[in-house]
Structure formats: structure tokens, C-alpha cells
Amino acid sequence: MLHRTPTPEEAMAQTTARDTEAGKAVPHDSALKHVTGRAPYTDDLPEPEGLLHLAPCWARDCAHGRILDVDTSAAQAMPGVITVLTAASIPGENDCAPAMGDDPILADGIIHFHGQVVAVVVAVSRDAARRAALQVSVEVEPLPAILTVDDALAADDTVLPDYAFQRGEPEAAVTEAPCQLSTRLHIGGQDHFYLEGQVAMAVPWEDGDLHVFSSTQHPSEVQHTVAKVLDRLEASVSVEVRRMGGAFGGKESQANQWAALAALAAHVTGRPCKMRLDRDDDMIMTGKRHDFRVDMRAGFDDTGRILATTMDFASRCGYSADLSLGINDRALFHADNAYYYPQALLRSRRMRTNTVSNTAFRGFGGPQGMLAAERLMDAIAITVGRDPLDVRLDNLYGPDRETTPYGMVVEEHAVLRDIMESLAQDCQYRTRRERIAAFNADNAFLKKGLALTPVKFGISFTLTHLNQAGALVHLYKDGSVHLNHGGTEMGQGLYQKIAQIAADEMGVSLASVHVTAARTDKVPNTSATAASSSTDLNGMAVVNACKEIRERLTAFAARQYDVAPAGVHMHADWVYVDGDKVMSVADLARAAYTARISLSAAGYYATPEINWDRETAQGRPFFYFAHGAACSEVTIDTLTGEHRVDQVDVLHDVGRSINPALDIGQIEGGFVQGMGWLTTEELCWDDRGRLRTHAPSTYKIPTASDVPKAFSVRLYASNGNPKPTVFRSKAVGEPPLMLPISVYCAINDAVSSLRPGLIPRLDAPATPEAVLIAVQEIRRGNGV
Structure with missing residues (x-):
């Protein structure tokens, strides 16, 4: 066993003695503002003059039906109402899907789930908009509704093709094994229940441009969606987010709709518009963690070591694909958890139901796959009469048992x-x-x-091209650092870690680093803050930008002091030449500026080594x-x-x-x-x-x-x-x-x-x- 890991208190004491910022247990950069209520979220931003508010309207007793009529006249006559928007109001594409083009921002012709938005009221106050929304009449012809995974399996209705990993001939091997078992597990979904609900504010600029403040994990996706819905160039839309009050995946793709509706209202009225969902509406109208039915068979020896297994995962995706392809794939990737399956067949069915489209949630399908694996370990342990820990240890990956069913x-x-x-x-x-x-x-x-x-x-x-990130770093003449990157802050402390990374790479103190809100007009084409990769990706992009500036500065200082660049070091706001402190970083920055040396850099990083061939279901x-x-x-x-x-x-x-x-x-x-x-x-x-x-x-x-x-x-x-x-x-x-x-x-x-x-x-x-x-x-x- 390795030596005892330090407690948080011991770690704090140890790291405060270090001479680097990275590794120190310093508080979250917004912790004090969080607990005192001074941290501004999207709904806390100063409201522009003339701001309008939106409220959603939907058919309140229909999970699936054909829209016969939408009567907005009573709502239009309500005090404070400016307009009511329907699908006919959209100048571009009526779609907020992240990939498949199957997710309208306003229902058009068909209602696919209870809570699907048919229209939005735009009014001078939130209260006026919500009252008027109740007056919109939606006449619907009911259609048969599929509500559960079992219903969808019986109807053979899927949103995406089936998919599987296979190694060996597991079905035959299970049958031939000394011991076998079969079990079924139903895994429930989960609501994100973020403290801050879905909210967006769109502000018109000149020439039809828009600036959108959105509580989103994916500013570039919101930018793309708004531009698509309004039939505008993406360069005419900028999206900004400083922080979210939680997200957990619920704002990776599903923030798109509410930002697009706010932008649509701003486009139609020419005035700033905000949409903030009520908690009940938010839970009804937004997707959850996918719920699964998992059917498992396993063949194993009398000690509980697995010889072969088959696992069939059927998930409730809802009415549209959303991010279900990657989520269900990741469930298969993690159906082994920590265990070696000599022969395995892992199959996935992505079922269509007349319920809200399920979406990303912390773990992105991985938790469901792992839970199935652990359920299987417990079932085997009970069957053979051994302690479950011993069965788990015997089935772990190890020497000559180290390759996953998908070849990694x-x-x-x-x-x-x-x-x-x-x-x-x-x-x-x-x-x-x-x-x-x-x-x-x-x-x-x-x-x-x-x-x-x-x-x-x-x-x-697992979608390889998403493993990239950018950053923009400026060093000012007073030695302070301004940086922007593609990651978003939802309480996890990403900005604090990035600041610590930048301080060490630039050779300045943590107090000299200022991290600003994520903006699509500073760092473009960003990936979502998701997949647990944000520090890995954005941190390395920041490292690369800082290195570029530092290398220019050290080369300049080396010429000034007639030494090799290796003899110049920047640390904690000071410049050292051959070990001697010679000037502050601020003095060096001023001198470099005077010498016309750029103090700004754009950093970029792409994750190496990864490769995945989904067609062959093999790779890394x-x-x-x-x-x-x-x-x-x-x-x-x-x-x-x-x-x-x-x-x-x-x-x-x-x-x-x-x-x-x-x-x-x-x-x-x-x-x-x-x-x-x-x-x-x-x-x-x-x-x-x-x-x-x-x-x-x-x-x-x-x-x-x-x-x-x-x-x-x-x-x-x-x-x-x-x-x-x-x-x-x-x-x-x-x-x-x-x-x-x-x-x-x-x-x-x-x-x-x-x-x-x-x-x-x-x-x-x-x-x-x-x-x-x-x-x-x-x-x-x-x-x-």
C-alpha cells in the first residue's frame, strides 16, 4: 500500500509552502461572492432600457397530437403584451438540435411531448407575460403516445440506429460456462435541479447584430443556433457567460432553445428580451438523465470470474436525438467499469418516446453503464457465495487482461x-x-x-473533433495578465485552476491574473464545457499561449543581458537572470512594449493519441x-x-x-x-x-x-x-x-x-x- 494520503487540512498546510501557484489549495475565485450573494448570474445583470420578457405557452393536456389551431387573440389583448411568437415568426430554421436537426424551438404541426412549447408571449414584464401565456389556446387532435422504454421496445421505435461492441462469441460462451445468471435492472433518470434555471437575455446591436447573455455550457453552440434560427451569419452573434448556478450537462445543448427564443423576440421587436423559466416549467420542458432498462446474462466459473457476458441497454431518449448518440455510446464504453470481460456483447437501443428529449447529465451515460457492471458483480457474488469485494478484485483489469471490448x-x-x-x-x-x-x-x-x-x-x-480548445492571453505593461478561454464556469472552479496555471506559466503571482467571461467573439469555435475535459483542454491552450509570450520576453531579456535564453526565468512577478533578481515582470513588459514586441498570444491545444472508429467499434x-x-x-x-x-x-x-x-x-x-x-x-x-x-x-x-x-x-x-x-x-x-x-x-x-x-x-x-x-x-x- 502507498503511504497515507494527506487530509484536506494537511494538504492545505503542505501546499502553502510551495513556490508555485498550481498545487495550492486556494479558495474558489468566486467563493466569497457566492456566499454573500454578490456573484452576478445572467438574471442578475443590469437590465437594459426597454427590456421585454418572454413566457412559454404549451398544450397542457397532450403528450402527442396534431396541432389544429393556435389562438393567440386573447393573449394579445392582455395588458402589457407586445406580441406572441409562433413557428411562423421564425425567419431561419426552426431547430435548436445540437446535431440531428430534429428539435424545433416552437412546435409546428405536431406536439411530441407534454410541455413542448408552441408559442411565446413577449410582454413588458415577466408577470404580464406569464399571465398572458395562460390565455393562448392550443387545439390538438390526440395521437397515440409512447411513454416508456417497454412501450417503445414493443413498438420497435428508435431515434437512432442500434449499436454494439463485441469480442468473441459471448452468447455461446455464456451457455457453455460452468455457472450462468440472467438479471434485469431498471435505472431511473435524474433532473439536473441546478440552482439557476434556464435563462438568456438578447440585446440588439447595430446592423442587426445580437449580443446574447446565456446560462450555457456551450456558448459556441448557442451562437450557432441563434444564427441558424435568425438566418444570420455566426459572426453577427456573440454569446457571453461569466458563470452558471450549476448545469451538470443540462445546459450543454438545452440552453439553445431559450437563448434562441430570446434572440428571436429581440429580432422581431428590436428591443432587449429576456427569457427565464419558472422552476416547474424548467423541469417539465427540459431533458433529464436517460433512464435505462438493462438485460444482462453472464457465464462465469465457480469462483465468480467472468468468462463471457451479454448486456442489452435500452434507453428512453425522448422524442428527438439530442445528445443520445454519444450518451448511449458512453454507457457501452463503461459497461465494463473496471472489469475484464474475455468475451462480451454490449448492445444499445436508443428508444423514441413521447416524453421530453433526454440530454447530457454529469457522467454522460457512463454512470448507467457502470451501475449495470456493479449490479452484475453483486449478482455473481451472491450466486457463488463469495464476498463481493473478492469477486470484484478477481475480475479487475490486470496483466494479460488489459484490453477493453472496444480495443483500448x-x-x-x-x-x-x-x-x-x-x-x-x-x-x-x-x-x-x-x-x-x-x-x-x-x-x-x-x-x-x-x-x-x-x-x-x-x-x-468520444466525438474526436471536440477535443480541442483555444485561449487568448494578454500581458499588460503593469505586469498583469488578462486571459480568456473557451471553458465556462458553473461552480466547479475551472476559472480558479486556469488562473493558477497561467500564473505559473507566465511567471507572475496569482493576484496578477484576471480571467474574464467566456465570449465567442474572443475565443471562437469552442467545445462545450463537458466530458470532464475542460481543465485538460483549456488549461493546455492557456499554457501554450503563455509560453509564446514568455519565450518572446525571455529572448528579449537574454539579448539585453547578453546571456542565453535558458538563463532567464520569470517567477512570482520577478525576472531572474542567471539566478539573480534583476527586474519586475512589469518592468520587462514595459521594456518589451517599447521594443515593439507583442505581449499577446492565442493558444491552441488538441488532445493527442486519441482515435476512434465508430464503424469498426475499435480504437482509443x-x-x-x-x-x-x-x-x-x-x-x-x-x-x-x-x-x-x-x-x-x-x-x-x-x-x-x-x-x-x-x-x-x-x-x-x-x-x-x-x-x-x-x-x-x-x-x-x-x-x-x-x-x-x-x-x-x-x-x-x-x-x-x-x-x-x-x-x-x-x-x-x-x-x-x-x-x-x-x-x-x-x-x-x-x-x-x-x-x-x-x-x-x-x-x-x-x-x-x-x-x-x-x-x-x-x-x-x-x-x-x-x-x-x-x-x-x-x-x-x-x-x-
Whole structure:
């Protein structure tokens, strides 16, 4: 086992002594503004004179139907109403889809789901717009509606072609294996429940240009959509976002519609226009995490080592494709999680339903694939009567067992095993397992469960061309640095990490670096802030821009002091020549300006090594894998189905951390969010396709009281990312969300203790109702 990883407090003490900014556990750049309410979000920006407000209108009792008439006359007559916009008002393309062209911003002819926007009211106040929106009459001829994955499977209705990875002949191998099992798992969706809802403001400029403020993870996609809808050049539209109050994937593609509607209203009226969705409307009208039905078969030996497996993933995509291609592909990429499948068939069906189009959510399909893998490990362990941790360790990737079903080599399998074994020892897994067995033997109604599960998450966009980034860096004559990059800040601390990177690369203090709002007119053609790649991509683009300026300065200083450029160093606002401090960076910048040397550079970075051939389903879709593990202990009440998370221990690999405080915060937050997905956050639609859990009163996210009192998060003592990432760090945005799969598995372990050898019928989320049903079924002798 490697040496003990420092606690956050120890990490803080150690890093403050370093002479570099990167690696220091400094606070988030906006932390004080967040907690004091002084951080301006899109809805907080000063409102221009004459601002108009928008409110959506939709058919309130229809999941699928033909539009016969839209009567806006009553709304038009309401006080303060300027106009009502319909599909006929759009001068360009009626589409806000990220790729497939199948997602209208305003329904035209057909309603595809309950909540689909048919028109928008534009009024002088938000209240006036919302009141008038209720007066718009939509006459609809109902059509048959497909609402569930099972319905779509029966109708054989998909939004995208089926897809699969295959190695060997697994179907025959499963049948021939000494032991076999079959199981089905339903995995629920999840609402993003960002603190800041969908919002955008469009301000007209001269010559028909528009400046759009949008709460979006993808400013370039919003720019492209607005230009397409208005039939304008992209150069005439600029998009800006300083920060979001959370996003989690929900603002990667789905911010497009609301920005496009605000821009359309500004185009039609010639006045600034804002659209902010009410919380209920936001939950009804925007996509969620995809819910899945997974059917699994496995063949294995009598110790539980897998010989072959087949997994069939059927997901509810909603009425349009949105980002379902990449999301469902990533579910397949992670259906192995940390385990080697000698022979495997991993199949995906992307089902069309008359529900809101599901979209990106933290993990982008990976969590669903990993949950299926861990469910399979537990089922095998129960079948062969071994501790689930031992079955997991026996099935890990390792020497001569290191290639995924899609042909990528898992290079750090030794790190993954060390993380699991180190965590098991540090959290006393074996001793606690014995204590839990004794507790369960002594208690008739309360049962404990324990699970330790790994995470192996691929880092990169699987659409290869998205793995690029740009940055614009200026050094001013006073030694201060202004930088802009393509990433967006949604609370994760990206701007703070970028500032630390820039300070070290430029040789200035952190206080000298100023990071400005993401803008498409500064850095063009950006990728979304997604796929856990934003620090990797934008950080390296900033490094490359800073290097270019620094190399000009060091060459200039070398000429001035008649030394080799290698003898000139810039650090913490000072310039050193052959080890002697000679001037400030500000003095050097002024001298370089006088000598007509450029103090500005545009940096660019494209991720190396990755290649993915989707046709052959082979290649290297990820630059590297992020690893971690979590051990969770729970207690369930078999009379009510309620559970309590008693203790959580996490060990996670972030490489050489750029900011340990931010990384630990991301791990903690990701764990709790993932715990909510797997235990409390249940989306419910009725038989008419209406979302019934569309407010905090009916949709239960975790609260402070749900956070385990014993919650230990430690960073793995890494030697650094073996890949040449920025400062050898590793991504930390999405991987922690999969750590609380250990909570679900611990609940499953507690239920299975009621009748050893029987696999519980436990779907996700493991709500009290789901747990109680599983308990009742297993007591009747019914398992899977």
C-alpha cells in the first residue's frame, strides 16, 4: 500500500509552502461572492432600457397530437403584451438540435411531448407575460403516445440506429460456462435541479447584430443556433457567460432553445428580451438523465470470474436525438467499469418516446453503464457465495487482461487495484464485514450492508473533433495578465485552476491574473464545457499561449543581458537572470512594449493519441482513465424501506492536483449528487405523459441531513498522470458521481442478507418503496 494520503487540512498546510501557484489549495475565485450573494448570474445583470420578457405557452393536456389551431387573440389583448411568437415568426430554421436537426424551438404541426412549447408571449414584464401565456389556446387532435422504454421496445421505435461492441462469441460462451445468471435492472433518470434555471437575455446591436447573455455550457453552440434560427451569419452573434448556478450537462445543448427564443423576440421587436423559466416549467420542458432498462446474462466459473457476458441497454431518449448518440455510446464504453470481460456483447437501443428529449447529465451515460457492471458483480457474488469485494478484485483489469471490448488498453490497472486494496485496508473493510454479519444476525428488522466499488472513467469527448480548445492571453505593461478561454464556469472552479496555471506559466503571482467571461467573439469555435475535459483542454491552450509570450520576453531579456535564453526565468512577478533578481515582470513588459514586441498570444491545444472508429467499434476514444473507489456502509429498515448511510470512505486519483481543495469539493459534491440519483430522486410520469415530479415538493434531491456524518474523502498519493496533461493532473468533474454506486450496492447487500443466495429485485433509485418491495419479494423467495 502507498503511504497515507494527506487530509484536506494537511494538504492545505503542505501546499502553502510551495513556490508555485498550481498545487495550492486556494479558495474558489468566486467563493466569497457566492456566499454573500454578490456573484452576478445572467438574471442578475443590469437590465437594459426597454427590456421585454418572454413566457412559454404549451398544450397542457397532450403528450402527442396534431396541432389544429393556435389562438393567440386573447393573449394579445392582455395588458402589457407586445406580441406572441409562433413557428411562423421564425425567419431561419426552426431547430435548436445540437446535431440531428430534429428539435424545433416552437412546435409546428405536431406536439411530441407534454410541455413542448408552441408559442411565446413577449410582454413588458415577466408577470404580464406569464399571465398572458395562460390565455393562448392550443387545439390538438390526440395521437397515440409512447411513454416508456417497454412501450417503445414493443413498438420497435428508435431515434437512432442500434449499436454494439463485441469480442468473441459471448452468447455461446455464456451457455457453455460452468455457472450462468440472467438479471434485469431498471435505472431511473435524474433532473439536473441546478440552482439557476434556464435563462438568456438578447440585446440588439447595430446592423442587426445580437449580443446574447446565456446560462450555457456551450456558448459556441448557442451562437450557432441563434444564427441558424435568425438566418444570420455566426459572426453577427456573440454569446457571453461569466458563470452558471450549476448545469451538470443540462445546459450543454438545452440552453439553445431559450437563448434562441430570446434572440428571436429581440429580432422581431428590436428591443432587449429576456427569457427565464419558472422552476416547474424548467423541469417539465427540459431533458433529464436517460433512464435505462438493462438485460444482462453472464457465464462465469465457480469462483465468480467472468468468462463471457451479454448486456442489452435500452434507453428512453425522448422524442428527438439530442445528445443520445454519444450518451448511449458512453454507457457501452463503461459497461465494463473496471472489469475484464474475455468475451462480451454490449448492445444499445436508443428508444423514441413521447416524453421530453433526454440530454447530457454529469457522467454522460457512463454512470448507467457502470451501475449495470456493479449490479452484475453483486449478482455473481451472491450466486457463488463469495464476498463481493473478492469477486470484484478477481475480475479487475490486470496483466494479460488489459484490453477493453472496444480495443483500448487499460494502462493503469495497477493503480486501480492499489486504490481498491489501499481503501479496503484503510477503512477496515474485512473487520467491518464481520461486525455487520453479527449485527444482522442479532437484529430482526434493521439490516446493514457494506460495499466497496471502483470507478474507471474515460476522459475525452468520444466525438474526436471536440477535443480541442483555444485561449487568448494578454500581458499588460503593469505586469498583469488578462486571459480568456473557451471553458465556462458553473461552480466547479475551472476559472480558479486556469488562473493558477497561467500564473505559473507566465511567471507572475496569482493576484496578477484576471480571467474574464467566456465570449465567442474572443475565443471562437469552442467545445462545450463537458466530458470532464475542460481543465485538460483549456488549461493546455492557456499554457501554450503563455509560453509564446514568455519565450518572446525571455529572448528579449537574454539579448539585453547578453546571456542565453535558458538563463532567464520569470517567477512570482520577478525576472531572474542567471539566478539573480534583476527586474519586475512589469518592468520587462514595459521594456518589451517599447521594443515593439507583442505581449499577446492565442493558444491552441488538441488532445493527442486519441482515435476512434465508430464503424469498426475499435480504437482509443479516451486519452486516459480517471480512477477511484468508495466504500459505503448503510442500514435499512425492513419495515419501512428507509435507509441511512452510516459511513463513506473515498480514495480518488486526481493525478498531481492543481488545487486539492477544489478537487476534494468536486468529489464530495459529486458523491452526494450521485447518491441522490441512486436513492431519492425519482421521476414519475402519469399515463397521459405528464411529469408529476416537477417541483421540490415532489422531487427529492439530497439535503444537508442526507450527507453521511462519517464521510472521509482522500486524494490518492499519485505520481502524476502518465499522460502529458496540464501539470500531470487528472480530470475530476464527472468521475466522482459514480462513487456512490457503492451506496446502492450496500443497500442491495443489506437486502440480500435476508436470504443469502437470492439476488434482490432492486431497481434504481433505491427509494424506500423500491427497498420495501425488494425486501418483501426476497422474503417470499422471489429473486432474479
